[in-house]
Amino acid sequence: xxxxxxxxxxxxxxxxxxxxxxxxxxxxxxxxxxxxxxxxxxxxxxxxxxxxxxxxxxxxxxxxxxxxxxxxxxxxxxxxxxxxxxxxxxxxxxxxxxxxxxxxxxxxxxxxxxxxxxxxxxxxxxxxxxxxxxxxxxxxxxxxxxxxxxxxxxxxxxxxxxxxxxxxxxxxxxxxxxxxxxxxxxxxxxxxxxxxxxxxxxxxxxxxxxxxxxxxxxxxxxxxxxxxxxxxxxxxxxxxxxxxxx
Amino acid sequence: xxxxxxxxxxxxxxxxxxxxxxxxxxxxxxxxxxxxxxxxxxxxxxxxxxxxxxxxxxxxxxxxxxxxxxxxxxxxxxxxxxxxxxxxxxxxxxxxxxxxxxxxxxxxxxxxxxxxxxxxxxxxxxxxxxxxxxxxxxxxxxxxxxxxxxxxxxxxxxxxxxxxxxxxxxxxxxxxxxxxxxxxxxxxxxxxxxxxxxxxxxxxxxxxxxxxxxxxxxxxxxxxxxxxxxxxxxxxxxxxxxxxxxxxxxxxxxxxxxxxxxxxxxxxxxxxxxxxxxxxxxxxxxxxxxxxxxxxxxxxxxxxxxxxxxxxxxxxxxxxxxxxxxxxxxxxxxxxxxxxxxxxxxxxxxxxxxxxxxxxxxxxxxxxxxxxxxxxxxxxxxxxxxxxxxxxxxxxxxxxxxxxxxxxxxxxxxxxxxxxxxxxxxxxxxxxxxxxxxxxxxxxxxxxxxxxxxxxxxxxxxxxxxxxxxxxxxxxxxx
Numbered sequence: 001x002x003x004x005x006x007x008x009x010x011x012x013x014x015x016x017x018x019x020x021x022x023x024x025x026x027x028x029x030x031x032x033x034x035x036x037x038x039x040x041x042x043x044x045x046x047x048x049x050x051x052x053x054x055x056x057x058x059x060x061x062x063x064x065x066x067x068x069x070x071x072x073x074x075x076x077x078x079x080x081x082x083x084x085x086x087x088x089x090x091x092x093x094x095x096x097x098x099x100x101x102x103x104x105x106x107x108x109x110x111x112x113x114x115x116x117x118x119x120x121x122x123x124x125x126x127x128x129x130x131x132x133x134x135x136x137x138x139x140x141x142x143x144x145x146x147x148x149x150x151x152x153x154x155x156x157x158x159x160x161x162x163x164x165x166x167x168x169x170x171x172x173x174x175x176x177x178x179x180x181x182x183x184x185x186x187x188x189x190x191x192x193x194x195x196x197x198x199x200x201x202x203x204x205x206x207x208x209x210x211x212x213x214x215x216x217x218x219x220x221x222x223x224x225x226x227x228x229x230x231x232x233x234x235x236x237x238x239x240x241x242x243x244x245x246x
Numbered sequence: 247x248x249x250x251x252x253x254x255x256x257x258x259x260x261x262x263x264x265x266x267x268x269x270x271x272x273x274x275x276x277x278x279x280x281x282x283x284x285x286x287x288x289x290x291x292x293x294x295x296x297x298x299x300x301x302x303x304x305x306x307x308x309x310x311x312x313x314x315x316x317x318x319x320x321x322x323x324x325x326x327x328x329x330x331x332x333x334x335x336x337x338x339x340x341x342x343x344x345x346x347x348x349x350x351x352x353x354x355x356x357x358x359x360x361x362x363x364x365x366x367x368x369x370x371x372x373x374x375x376x377x378x379x380x381x382x383x384x385x386x387x388x389x390x391x392x393x394x395x396x397x398x399x400x401x402x403x404x405x406x407x408x409x410x411x412x413x414x415x416x417x418x419x420x421x422x423x424x425x426x427x428x429x430x431x432x433x434x435x436x437x438x439x440x441x442x443x444x445x446x447x448x449x450x451x452x453x454x455x456x457x458x459x460x461x462x463x464x465x466x467x468x469x470x471x472x473x474x475x476x477x478x479x480x481x482x483x484x485x486x487x488x489x490x491x492x493x494x495x496x497x498x499x500x501x502x503x504x505x506x507x508x509x510x511x512x513x514x515x516x517x518x519x520x521x522x523x524x525x526x527x528x529x530x531x532x533x534x535x536x537x538x539x540x541x542x543x544x545x546x547x548x549x550x551x552x553x554x555x556x557x558x559x560x561x562x563x564x565x566x567x568x569x570x571x572x573x574x575x576x577x578x579x580x581x582x583x584x585x586x587x588x589x590x591x592x593x594x595x596x597x598x599x600x601x602x603x604x605x606x607x608x609x610x611x612x613x614x615x616x617x618x619x620x621x622x623x624x625x626x627x628x629x630x631x632x633x634x635x636x637x638x639x640x641x642x643x644x645x646x647x648x649x650x651x652x653x654x655x656x657x658x659x660x661x662x663x664x665x666x667x668x669x670x671x672x673x674x675x676x677x678x679x680x681x682x683x684x685x686x687x688x689x690x691x692x693x694x695x696x697x698x699x700x701x702x703x704x705x706x707x708x709x710x711x712x713x714x715x716x717x718x719x720x721x722x723x724x725x
Contacts, residue, residue, distance in 0.1 A: 050628055070637075082634035092625035096647050106633035109643055151629075158633060 001026040001162060001193055002047060006056035009042060009217075016042050017053065018217035024195060026161070029188045031204035031225060032197045034214040035240050040197040043214065044164050047195070048084045049077040060084060061161060082110065085155030089167040091147040093139040099126060099150045100135040103157045111158070118157075125153040129183050145176030149183055156187075163187070165196040181207075201241065205229045213237045261458035262309075265333055271306040271313050274327060275337030276320035280407060281431060282485040283338050284315070297485040298336055301355060304477055305452075308468035321388065321405065321684070324348060325693065327453055333461065335453040338425070340390035346507050348691045349453040352465045353498050354506065355478065357491040359444030360391050361429040364421045365414065366440045371421050373443025375399075381420040384410035384675075388688045390448040391423040402595075402675045403685070407432050409585060413675070414439060416588045418595070427487055447491060449506055473498070516690045521699070527682030528703045534599055534678060535665045541604030542664075543657070546611025551641060553612065554619055564612070571609035577670055579606055584674040599671035607664055614656045618649035651722060658715035662708045679703055 002024040009017040017039050024030055032040040045051040047058055052069030059065075061083055063076045070077060094102050103122040107113040113121075126132050129149035139147055148168055155163055168184070169177045181203050188194060188207045198204055204211055204225055211225040213234065221234040232238050265271050275284045275298060287295040294315055306313035316332040323335040324345060340358075341351055362378075364371035371377055378399040385391040387403035395401045402419050404410045410422045411433040422433060426444060433439055452469075454462040472478045473495055482488040494502070552564040571579065580602040584593065593601065622645050630640035669680035677685070683700035687693045 048632055050632060078634065078636065081632055084632075086629075086632035088625060088629065090623075090625050092623070092629035094626065094629070094644055094648075096651065105643065106635065109639060110634045154629075154633070 001061060002195075003059040004043070004047070004056070005059070007043070007046060007053055007058065008055045009039075009046070009051070009053040015217045017046070019056065020214075020217070020219055022212065022219060022222075024162070024193070026193050027191050028210060029192075029194045029196070029208040031208035031211045032195065032214060033199070033201070033204060033211055033240075034220075034237075038214040039217040040214045041166050044166050044195060044197050047162075047164060048081050048086055049073055050086075082158060083161045085158055085160030085163045087148070087151050087155050087163065087165040087168050089171050091139070091144070091151045091171075093147050093151055093154070095139050098136050098138055099131060099142070099146075099153075102139075102150055103154045106154070107157050122153070122157060125156050126150070128156075128186075129153045130179070143176060144172045145179045148172065148176075148180050152180075152183055152187075162193045162195065165194060165198075167197050167199065169198070169200060201229055213240070215240070261333070261455070261461035262464050265309065265311055265461065269311050271302070271309060271311050271334070272316050272332040273302045273313060273334050273336045274316045274318045274323055274332035275335070276323070277317060278406070279320055279337055282427065282487060297481050297487065298338075300481045300484070301472075301478070302336055304472050304481065305465060305468045308471055309464060324453065327455060330455075333454075334465070338427075338450055339453050340425070341449040341451050341506055342388075342390050342393050344388070344393070344688045344691060345453065348456070350456050350459065350462045351451040351453060351507065352462055353469050353503055354449035354451045354495065355469060356427075356450040356482065356487070357489075357494055358448050358450065359426040359489075359491065360394060360423055360446050360448055361426040361433075361444050362421055362423050362442040363411070363414065363429055363433045363439050364442050365417070366438055368420065371442050373445065375445060378421060378423075382418070384413055384419040384422045385424055386410070386428075387681075387685065389424070391425070394445065395423060403672075403677065403681070404675060405673055409675075411436055411439065412585055412588060416592050418592070426489070430487075451506075470498075516686070516692075516695045520686050520690070520696070523682055523686065524679065524696075524699055524703060527677065527679035528707065530677065531665060531668050531679040531704075532707060534596070534603065534668045534671065534676070535661065537600045538603035538607060538664060538668070539661050541600060542607035542611045542660075545604065545608035547615050547646065549608060549612035550615035550619060551646075553616060555637060555641070568609045568612050571606050572613075576603070576606045576667065577673060580671060580674050595671075595675045598674055599668075599676045602674075603664065603668060603671065607660060610660055611657065614653045614660065615649055617656075618653035619645055621652050622648045655715050655719045655722070658711055658718065662711050662715075665708050665711075666704060 004020055004022045007017050007020040020043060032044065034040055042051055046053050047060065049065055049070060053067055055067055057064055057066055060080045063080045065073045065076055065080065094105060097105060100119065100122050103125055104118040107118040107121065108115055123132065123135065126135050129152055131146060131149055134142060134146060142150070169180050172180065181200065185207050196208065208225045210222065211228040212219050213221040213228065215236050221228060221232055221237045229241065232241060232243065277284055277286060282296055283298050284294065284296040286292040299315070302313040318326045318331060320337060323337060323339060326332065327335045327349060339345070341354070362371065362373060375394065375398050378395065381399050382402055383395050383399040384402045384404055385395060386407065387405060392401060392403065407428045410424065413419050414422045415436055415438045423445065425448065429441065434441060452465055454465065478495065479488060479492070482492060549564045549567060553561050556564065580599070583602045584595070584598045626644050626648065627640055630644040635643065668678060671678060672681035679700055683696045686696040690696065
């Protein structure tokens, strides 16, 4: 589904991504974990062109993204982004639209779906994230957890083949984390392909099939989630997971 | 006490005594009026020159004092005289009905013809007032010719002497009626124009404050002496403006003086008809401002978006536009647009005014929207792009609606400012509220009432907007 080949990104003196090669299969849930500044979010954002990179390439469902950013990849990006959904740490709901308005915006204006059809589907999606009763609420009237669930529904409304999630629970109050993870677990159970940058190790262990550990712009360890998280081989992974201290 | 009263008696008790005690006769005029009245001679290092400069010196000499020039905007000479900025106004001040009741006039020092000019190829204009009925005729605002034309032709009021003839050549007006001195200097050199004829005689006289009869009489005597001695003729001939008409000055009698002043009817009273004119002026102001803003807003959005998201070259161009329009006076921009570009694009006054103000305000709106767009969190754009929106769609559907809400209070404030700035377009002959006020003030010989009404009308237009802006800001602050 997604192939990353020798992806390199440098920011001044600092190497953000040091030549990453990875493949993400259809139907899999993959967790990207590791210490802050390790390159997880940057990698994720390179996959739908929100970040440019300096060398290497990304292939998403047959579309190739090359170094040079939006200028070079304009046409490919337009197609990639319709097939790849994204959920942000800060939700980024459209502040001037209601919950339902957020969900139907892209289907109507990007795909050209009829309003009635988009609305019906939008309501289904809001029901799926448990927010039927909030369809008329504006973002500033909702809790963080509610907003993030709307953001997930908004991404799903475009019927993405892959969902990229960039620390979807990091900005939430602790008591709100569960409701979002529940939604994501349900999506995983339905077989949605997901790449999730997360610090929720228990979620990664229970829900994701595979876990990649990024450190210093490199994948230092990868494998089935349970084995990576329960019994990491790399010392830095052990340090990150706090296993050596026990 | 005795000492004080003694001093009181010794102090100057009359205007003439005051002038003599000061040793100077302060006379008000406007260098902008240009040749041959009062102007700076560029060949002699900007020395003050002109037949009125010589006249003032000669009169001062007769009074035993020195002449001292005081620069003052021509259209405000009479108000400045009233408030005591100078002793006399001496700068092509024509004896008109409106002025007679307001100031005390000396005998005339020049008799001019109200000269009618038209385009060479336009045979419809004849040397009669009647032939001007329904035609657009340019002249200086509040001049003698302006009085003649009112109620007959469609008068187009100007503030400078060059512009009426430029517009006549361009076909924006059908004729120009102005003092022969002005026509000779600014109209007749234009090959496209012809002199139709002189309609009536008018007079330049020195304006003195009404209470200062002794100064007026002293100036009359001085004028009589320099007229009789041939000095006046020498001065006028020196500027090439002596005509057969001036012979009448040599035998000027009290009857002539009475006739000159007597043609001046009583001033108008402020009345209902003025209120109607004011309402019309306010309507022009409102229309002008609204149309200008309708132009400024989309243009400003375009500039802001181009500056932030456009290709480098276009972005620089948009930046240059903003800096150019913000960095130069709007008055100058209006001049260039209306007169400067006239040989290329001939705009009517109102469209030129809307375009000029709109393009100027677009520069300010561009900055307001730029700030607004930058205040929308980056994540909004990222979310839009990640949903497959193109940059233009993301801007249109997501960023700009939010930026517009952020900018709305500033935009409303700009509109209020525009309501008032729109008075500048009177320089390109649009009669809006402020211009109507100055015209009326001259008509009724007083500024207080027209000024108050004018202020009230501006307030009635801007205050509701101001309230709306406040409510808007409050609502935005809540969400």
